[in-house]
Amino acid sequence: MQNDNMKCGLTEEKQNLFVDTIEKEAYVWRENNWKHDDYEHVHQRAQLTFVEDGYQYFHIDQRIYLVPQHHVIWIPSGKAHKITSEAKTVNLMLFLFKSVFEDDFYRNVHVFSVPPVLKEMLLYASKWNKSLIENEEQDIFFKAILKSLPNFCKESNRLEIPVPADTRLIPVCQDINSNFKYNLDIDSLAEKAQMSVRSLQRTFKNETGITLQKYHQLTRILKSIELIDAQQYTLSEVAYKVGYQSLSAFTSSYFTVMKTKPRLNKNQAVS
Known part of the structure; x- marks a missing residue:
């Protein structure tokens, strides 16, 4: 049974601190009509958020990043962030990773449009939505997504407003x-x-x-x-x-x- 304090698979111990009790290396959390607390929070998993519908603003390090429909944002582990949106409907997919590859890409925030290949991969991965059971195919597939992100991001748009x-x-x-x-x-x-x-x-x-x-x-x-x-x-x-x-x-x-x-x-x- 899901804990009332569980959000995106993470347990919220206090208002801005999330504790990871999940053993899986990576998992996906897909949700329609997304409702998110508008205060800053932090967790110890790297996060890839795909906006299927609507748009989101991410407030990170004195910058406001816009993530429109069919875009993704990469947020490194331990990076405090706050999410806001005035969109009528926001449908999101979150991929959370315990560990990442050794590459500068994974240490920084990135926003970029999703090319068709990546979009199909993300949508295919939704079949494991909220599944916390170990699955070899899922592990391999998620590593492939993770490994490919730097190449997909090469033509990254500047969609952040600096503060x-x-x-x-x-x-x-x-x-x-x-x-x-x-x-x-x-x-x-x-x-x-x-x-x-x-x-x-x-x-x-x-x-x-x-x-x-x-x-x-x-x-x-x-x-x-x-x-x-x-x-x-x-x-x-x-x-x-x-x-x-x-x-x-x-x-x-x-x-x-x-x-x-x-x-x-x-x-x-x-x-």
């Missing part, structure tokens, strides 16, 4: 997040940060690894994903709501970030 540690930049980020629909006003942002324009641009890039323009673009595209998921608007309406003057401009910007064109679900209106 700067420099407090002078917080009002800058807040302004962009509130006014993403409008063009950047660098002079106004510099005033908010109490810096020169040149100093702001340099400090922001050093703190976040991306330019103000890229941060603005990411904010727009991530907001568009939420609007598309809401299933209330055509693509042209979404483009306008996030600040683009034409569908073609929005599509081009979306493709730059997501490496795919924006699409509505089959039951949504078309533009």
